[in-house]
Amino acid sequence: MTVQHSIDLARRYFVDDLPGAAIPASRLRNILDSLQKGRALTPLALGYLAQQGLIALHRFAKGDTTYDEFCAAAGPEQERRQQAAEIERQAQHATVLVRAAEQKAREAEWFARQEAARHARESDPKYLAKLKNQALRESYGIDQYIEKDCFPRLMDILCRIDEGNRLSDDDVLWLTTDGKDYYSDRLQTAFHEREADFYAGEYKRTHDPWNAVNASGHYRKCAQAQRAHDLLISIPAERQKLPKLKSAISTTHGGVMRDLKRWEEALRLGDHAHSLTPNDFRPCTLLGAVNFELGNYDLGRNWYAKAIERGASARSIDYDLRGILLRADQGRREEIKAFLLREDLIRYQWVKRLGDRRPDSQGR
Incomplete structure (x- = not known):
């Protein structure tokens, strides 16, 4: 049909x-x-x-x-x-x-309540402070849980350093001990930038070369080696008479040349510093590091040994070697590992566990 x-x-x-x-x-x-x-x-x-x-x-x-x-x-x-x-x-x-x-009216009422709540929340000083704290932590790479007892001090430090202020010695001591979990790479960089700028300003004001040396050391630690170089070459060399000061300038400048991969100048400055203060471990540490980075492992070992004889700690030397290993390419890294393990299998066991993390800062 x-x-x-x-x-x-x-x-x-x-x-x-x-x-x-x-x-x-x-x-x-x-x-x-x-x-x-x-x-x-x-x-x-x-x-x-x-x-x-x-x-x-x-x-x-x-x-x-x-x-x-x-x-x-x-x-x-x-x-x-x-x-x-x-x-x-x-x-x-x-x-x-x-x-x-009716549904539209209910939705409009709900959205109005939400908007009112949002406005009230965003106008609340506690909420605004919370947002500011969160933004500060994010800007300095601190994304982990912060212990209640540590929170006030950490936020005070972040606020002050974000405003361009320096940290006190007590602040730095706290960040390297009880608060070390929160001493992020970004916070360390900010700290060294503030210190470098302070000492550079003091050098400009007083013309005291030690301020230039201190500023340069901090510039190196926040990856601003060129600024350190520019500052150090501004020191009138002919006016410097004290061997200790001249050695400190050369050693620091040698470290800057090392950062800039100007190896021959770094070696020359390290040798000059050592000739001025033969009992100071710092030029020896510099020469040990540069020789390791150049592949002169026997020379580097000998200079590091001299540094330890003159007061450097084995721990600081190992930290220096760790930085060299992490900056090296894969082939050079394996060479250094093999050399160190042949030298002392027990002391250098840590190189076997070394990952691919970048170092927090550069050693001298």
């Missing part, structure tokens, strides 16, 4: 407004098929028509009216049904609109 036939059949019996009338095998459709074929309906089918309010069709199916009488009654009945359906549709649509408006 075609779709058009199903529609025509529903129209014939004035039920084309009802969804089930045109659906094959539906209860109403089966009743229409039976009526069209002239078959008597079962009591259940007749009861269904009465339950659905199809009074005219119910009477026609029972044989109480002719088809013409049925049409006369069924038309107005369908109109009333359609009117009622339209009223119901409009009522449902109105209900949907009301519910949508």
